[in-house]
Amino acid sequence: MKSSRPPIGPLFYFGTAAVLGLYFTFAAVQGDFGLFNRVQVEAEVNTLQAIQKRHAAELARLENRTRRLSDDFLDLDLLDERARDVLGLVRPDEIVIR
Numbered sequence: 001m002k003s004s005r006p007p008i009g010p011l012f013y014f015g016t017a018a019v020l021g022l023y024f025t026f027a028a029v030q031g032d033f034g035l036f037n038r039v040q041v042e043a044e045v046n047t048l049q050a051i052q053k054r055h056a057a058e059l060a061r062l063e064n065r066t067r068r069l070s071d072d073f074l075d076l077d078l079l080d081e082r083a084r085d086v087l088g089l090v091r092p093d094e095i096v097i098r
Contacts, residue, residue: 029035068075069082083089090096 027034031037065078067073068078
């Protein structure tokens with residue numbers, strides 16, 4: 001004689017599979033390596049790349065000015081500008097407006 005109770009084994013396996021599926025889906029979206037975190041990291045990468053480009057442009061500008069004031073290549077106009085700015089020098093034929 002067979003008992004009429006429902007089989008619990010398949011129900012347990014399907015329930016476990018459903019819970020694991022939900023857990024891995026949640027981890028794929030919200031976890032440390034999930035989609036939302038990836039979007040945030042990509043936005044940060046874009047921001048840092050823009051900052052890096054600005055710093056590279058500033059570095060190129062400073063390298064150019066340094067080269068123009070070096071012993072090998074002396075730009076007299078730049079030297080005159082820097083001496084006037086740093087030392088506060090003016091020529092006798094100039095008028096200073098403050």
